[in-house]
Amino acid sequence: MSDAGGAVERREDRCVRLLQEHDRALRRLAASYERDPSRQQDLVQEIWLAVWQALARFRGECSERTFVFRIAYNRAVSHVDHWQRRRTDPLDEDAPLATSQPDPEHALSTEQRRERLQAAVQSLPIGLRQVVVLTLEGLSHAEVAEIAGITENNVAVRLTRARAALSRLMGAREDRP
Amino acid sequence: MSTPDDRDFQQWTKEWQADTPRDVTTEEQIRHYVKRRSGLLWSFAVSDFVIGGIALPVLVYFGMAARSEVERLTMISLASITIVAVGFGWWNWRGVLKSSAASTAEYLAISAERLRRLRMAWRIGWGVLTAEVVVLSIWIWDHLYSGARPHDAGAERFAWNWLAGFTLVAIVALVWFGRWITRDAARFEALRRELE
Numbered sequence: 001m002s003d004a005g006g007a008v009e010r011r012e013d014r015c016v017r018l019l020q021e022h023d024r025a026l027r028r029l030a031a032s033y034e035r036d037p038s039r040q041q042d043l044v045q046e047i048w049l050a051v052w053q054a055l056a057r058f059r060g061e062c063s064e065r066t067f068v069f070r071i072a073y074n075r076a077v078s079h080v081d082h083w084q085r086r087r088t089d090p091l092d093e094d095a096p097l098a099t100s101q102p103d104p105e106h107a108l109s110t111e112q113r114r115e116r117l118q119a120a121v122q123s124l125p126i127g128l129r130q131v132v133v134l135t136l137e138g139l140s141h142a143e144v145a146e147i148a149g150i151t152e153n154n155v156a157v158r159l160t161r162a163r164a165a166l167s168r169l170m171g172a173r174e175d176r177p
Numbered sequence: 178m179s180t181p182d183d184r185d186f187q188q189w190t191k192e193w194q195a196d197t198p199r200d201v202t203t204e205e206q207i208r209h210y211v212k213r214r215s216g217l218l219w220s221f222a223v224s225d226f227v228i229g230g231i232a233l234p235v236l237v238y239f240g241m242a243a244r245s246e247v248e249r250l251t252m253i254s255l256a257s258i259t260i261v262a263v264g265f266g267w268w269n270w271r272g273v274l275k276s277s278a279a280s281t282a283e284y285l286a287i288s289a290e291r292l293r294r295l296r297m298a299w300r301i302g303w304g305v306l307t308a309e310v311v312v313l314s315i316w317i318w319d320h321l322y323s324g325a326r327p328h329d330a331g332a333e334r335f336a337w338n339w340l341a342g343f344t345l346v347a348i349v350a351l352v353w354f355g356r357w358i359t360r361d362a363a364r365f366e367a368l369r370r371e372l373e
Contacts, residue, residue: 028193118187118196137193
């Protein structure tokens with residue numbers, strides 16, 4: 001096999017491996033930016049296509065996870081911007097938003113709590129949502145800062161505000177020590 | 178030591194990462210596809226009427242105020258083309274603007290019919306453009322070279338450049354529209370195949 005063929009094959013293998021490792025996370029990320037299931041799927045496909053294209057230029061400047069999430073983050077922002085310019089906010093349709101006065105948490109099943117969390121994240125302003133989604137995916141402040149192109153301090157500030165908003169939306173106790 | 182707030186967030190992180198959004202079925206995709214296209218077709222239909230509604234009175238006014246027979250005929254011709262285009266739009270979009278159906282088969286039928294109508298609209302669009310360019314060329318020719326009124330080189334350049342620019346923009350729009358229909362047809366065909 002030629003070198004060029006080998007390089008293409010390696011890129012394919014790498015893309016498949018990244019897909020296996022991060023597909024669930026990217027689907028969750030897409031769901032937090034897009035409520036319409038069909039457009040959600042389109043967004044995930046767009047992200048993977050962008051990852052595939054960008055892999056040719058990726059030289060390990062950052063971790064693969066940061067690389068994949070940075071692309072996903074940029075695509076998601078473009079997606080929201082695109083649909084907002086069409087005046088159909090992807091998060092304004094169909095599914096209900098989180099309520100600020102939920103039922104007692106102990107009465108909720110795990111599935112219901114997940115749905116409530118998803119809805120609460122979806123209802124956050126985009127600046128907070130970006131930071132909280134990446135943090136919920138387990139990325140460090142430094143990684144979030146690198147992906148979002150903001151300082152770590154800014155990440156911490158946004159995350160504090162996002163957590164406060166989530167606590168309110170999730171019905172957690174407001175009076176924290 | 179972690180605070181209750183931290184513990185909440187840790188719990189949410191655990192629940193968040195345990196979640197996997199379910200796959201969207203092809204039937205759902207078809208339904209969403211039909212709904213999205215309904216909005217687009219409505220915007221086409223409304224645009225036809227709005228543009229026609231604005232253009233017709235203007236053309237009639239210019240026709241009445243025309244200073245020559247050629248100019249009057251030009252305005253009548255453009256008004257006729259507008260009436261035909263709006264009438265065709267009204268006829269072409271009939272029955273395919275609805276966004277819901279009782280079954281997946283009906284969704285598929287609506288989508289296939291919409292694609293057929295979009296292709297027809299695209300072909301008629303070329304016809305309308307050709308007719309407009311012919312009429313406008315005759316009008317500009319008469320205006321500049323009939324000898325009824327003197328003209329300078331600037332006016333001549335402006336008139337032909339304007340027609341060339343208008344034609345170019347319309348051609349680009351029609352080519353883009355044609356490619357969009359092709360892509361949309363491929364997307365729909367992929368969904369249809371998945372259901373077979």
